[in-house]
Amino acid sequence: MVAAIAPHGSGIPDTSQIRSYLAHGMAVRHSNLDSSLYYNQQALRLARRLGFKTGEARAQVAVANDLYNAGKFVAAGQAYEAAVWLAQRTRLCDVAGKAYNGMGLVGQALGNVQGAIAYFNKARQVYAACLPIHPRNEALLLTNIGNTYIQSGQFAEAEKPLRQAMAGVTAAVDAPTVLNLLDLVGLLQQHQQHLDSAVVTWQRELALANQVGNRRAQSYATANLSTACLQRGQPDAALAYAQQAMRLARQLGNQSQITDNTLVLARALHATRRPGAFDTLSRYVGMLNALVGQTSAEAVAQAQARFNVEGQQARIRALEQQRRIAELENAHRTARNRLLLGGAVLASLLLGLAGLNFHRRRQQRREEKLRSQLAADLHDDVGTLLSQIALQTDLLQEGLAPPDAQQGYLAEVADNSRMAVRQLNDVVWNLDAHNDTVPNLLDRLRDYAHDVLVPTGRDVRFETDVPWENPQLPAPVRRHLYFIYKEALHNILKHAPASATVTVGLHRRGPHLVLEVVNDGPVSSAVAPERNSGHGLRNMQTRAQAMGGSATATAREGAFAVRVQVPVRW
Known part of the structure; x- marks a missing residue:
């Protein structure tokens, strides 16, 4: 329930009313997100009505934070951009720093690692110029940089910023930053197979969260401890932590956190052989489907926003052309020049209208093509995995799976769920025009290789030309190369031994x-060059030919290599 605030005209000055709204929003941001958004939106409306730019800038970034916490990443990104513009006009460097940090978080959520790191570093520059300097701002940004690296699987890169952040802030100065930092350090230790250290770190996080009453951190810490207890063979402790995490997530009303904790609870119930495991897992699958649909809608909205910007730029160019024609008319006063000018104006307008109409039709075709591509990618990449998850959970729920195979089925459901999220991230990455560069493609290739090859024990190495003189890359080329690369790694997973070393080269x-993707393991007869009629190699060749290039698969000196060559206008 939203608490009552004195109405406008009650005797409280208008600027004080804005500050009151913002203070109430801050007070409930962790416990009631809807109320926080309501208060901050009220502050933003009142500040705009009064022309109070300082209050508008602070309210704008507060609204953006609430939108981000609600998972509305496209709307949050637009709100953060508006906050940057307002902060620059009012010279509020602290608001600008918060807005750039928020834009980094949005980039992180949408899988744009390079863009997220760039925004975080921009925020660091802004904060460094603010007086007085607050070390906790630097610690917060270093924490976000470390988190971005962890989420992209770059664990070695995450260590340095997290260590710097731990050295720069204390719980007495900024408890929320320390809580977030402890959560991430635990995750990093878990990924590095230091499970005992991770448990100690998360227990420190839980103790501090209990001390300061931060339910969000309590939910994260208990969920992580539940997973760790399962890995350590302590199912009863895991169940207790999982139940506590679920209660906290429901109190917060964070749907993404509820979904994650539902899976943790299902695993704990299964480990303790409780009858509610299958029903809980079924609820998790339904929640995951809803989140996938929401993320898909966000991707479409983001693409639509880019088209709207392009259309707006076309209208601006048309208005500029009309202004120039009007100036030309005023400069020529004679009858003959008026006659000639009238013909020129008419011709220009006709050409302009024809060009604008052509541009609109082309934009419509591009949008339809983008939507069709998005629908096809979601159906092919994500739909199949979700169907498998539904089938596996049905088998478990109906009791058709042998008792000794149920744990394996649950593991497959978890693996398929993670793979569905990864495939969805691929779809969003393919749509984002900010990724149309060679460095972004290279980052994505590295991320995918470390995601699918390294966990299987295969070593992966990258060779590339650094620096790139012209890093721009057409979107179709980027997309086709990435799918060819995934196909090549899929063949390696199927046919190459676990001891194989994979070398990936990207050169001009x-x-x-x-x-070029080279596997130095023994060549399996299933992928030998003389049998290159398989669907995988044919798909590679078809995609390469669509770009005007070529794809070959050859065995050489005990290795198997896939080589793709495409023309690019540098």
Whole structure:
């Protein structure tokens, strides 16, 4: 329930009313997100009505924070951009720093690692120029940089910023930053197979969260401890932590956190052989489907926003052309020049209208193509996995799976769920025009290889030309190369031994971009060059030919190599 605030005209000055709204929003941001958004939106409306730019800037970034916490990433990104503009006009460096940090968080949520790191570093620059300097701002941004690296699987890169953040802040100065930092350090220790250290870190996080009453941190810490207890063979402790995490997530009303904790609870119930495990897992699958649909809608909205910007730029160009024509008319006063000018104006307008109409039709075709591509990718990449998850959970729920195979089925459900999220991230990455560069493609290739090869024990190495003189890359080329690369790694997972070393090369060779994936393990007869009629190799060749290039698969010196060469206008 939203608490009552004195109405406008009650004797409280208007600027004080704005500050009161913002204070109430801050007070309930962790316990009641809807109320926080309501208060901050009220502050923003009142500040705009009064022309109070300082209050508007602070309210704008507060609204953006609430939208981000609600998972509305596209709307949050637009709100953060508006906050940056307002902060620059009012010279509020602290608001600008918060807005750039928020834009980094949005980039992180949408899988744009390079963009997120760039925004976080921009926020660090802004905060460094603010007086007085607050070390906790630097610690917060270093924490976010470390989190971005962890989420992208770059664990070695995450250590340095997290260590710097731990050294720069204390719980007495900024408890929320320390709580977030402890959560991430525990995750990093878990990924590095230091499970005992991770448990100690999360217990410190839980103790501090209990001390300061931070339910969000309590939920994260208990969920992580539940997972750790399962890994350590302590199912009863895992169940207690999982139940506590679920209660906290429901109190917060964070749907994403509720979904994650539902899976943790299902695993704990299964480990303790409780009858509610299958029903809980079924609820998790339904929640996951809803989150996938929401993320898909966000991707479409983001693409639509880019089209709207392009259309707006076209209208601005048309208005500029009309202004120039009007100036030309005023400069020529004679009858003959008026006659000639009238013909020129008419011709220009006709050409302008024809060009604008052509542009609109082309934009419509591009949008339809984008939507069709998005629908196809979601159906092919994510739909199949979700169908498998539904089938597996049905088998478990109906008791058709042998008792000794149920744990394996649950593991498959978890693996398929993670794979569905990864595939969805691929779809969003393919849509984002900010990724149309060679460095972004290279980052994505690294992320995918470390995600699918390294956990299987296979070593992966990258060779590339650094720096790139012209990093721009057409979107179709980027998309086709990435799918060819995934196909090549899929073949390696199927046919190469676990001891294989995979070398990935991305080079510029004259007017061509060359992608090469070499596996130094023994060549399996299933993928030998003389049998290159398989669907995988045919798909690679078809995609390469669509770009005007070529794809080959050859065995050489005990290794198996896939080489793709495509023309690129540098």
